[in-house]
Amino acid sequence: MKPVFSKGQIIRWIDNRGFGFIQPNDGSQEVFIHISAFKNINHRPQVGDLIQYQLIVEKNGKLSATKASIQGGTPTPIVNSSSSRKPVKSKTKLVKKLVKKFSPLAFKTLLLSLMPILGSIYLAIKTNNPIGLILYPLMSLITFALYAEDKSRAKQGKWRVPENTLHVCELTGGWLGAFVAQQILRHKTSKVSYQVVFWLIATVHLVFWLYWLLKIKM
Known part of the structure; x- marks a missing residue:
């Protein structure tokens, strides 16, 4: 037929x-x-x-x-008063959605980074050693990039970035970048064993800066 x-x-x-x-x-x-x-x-x-x-x-x-x-046929998009307003409405909705999504993340990141930032600034003023102000941003960027690369490899079925490599980067100052990457990329958030190690690393950093600041004031 x-x-x-x-x-x-x-x-x-x-x-x-x-x-x-x-x-x-x-x-x-x-x-x-x-x-x-x-x-x-x-x-x-x-x-x-x-x-x-x-x-x-x-x-x-x-x-x-x-x-x-x-x-x-010649493309003939339908143009009317309602469609002409759609891009503006969609952009407004997108902005609102992004603000709604990233505002809590920004607040959480600020809370977590408050102690390291204050400690690093105080260390730089007190000892002329800017290591914290350099290390945290640098390692956070590197760690975020590694998270993005690992997720991309996971989607493509390629060899993954070793978890130990990610943890070493977190330990050397990249844990804030790792936290942001986990929330934005939705990566490594469901594996309990990984999260336990990650939060242990974060706690070590926070306790270190808290101890150092209290020691200086005493």
Whole structure:
């Protein structure tokens, strides 16, 4: 039997995620289409393109397009008063979401870093030794980068950064960067044994600075 092709126009396309929706010419239900459904296309699909495709029904009942090709058409994004305000609204929502997400993290990081910062500043003033002011930021950046690299390797199924390497970086001043990386990247937060060692390292640093500051004042 000769395959039956349908025609329609792309009415929505999310390019960074590689999918969109087709409005069939017969006015029926919208059809989902993924970038992988296209064969031999000359340009990235966009709103307004006329599409020829075969219709399939997924197991969940969703209508999808396959064996699609771009037949022509000039992109005709729908412009109206509501759509013109969408970018502004979406940006506002994004900013609010970021503030909501990072405000608690910033507060927690500030609390944890307060003792090392005060101790390092006092050490630099008292002994002309800026080691703390240099070591903490430097090792935190290095440790954050190692966390990001380890998570990337985990996703790709590659050899991981050894946990001992991460702990050594934390111990030598990078534990604040590790804490931020854990919260932002959601990495190493569910492994209890790792968290135990991490918080032992953090406690050692906090107790050291607390003891040093109290000793100086006495």
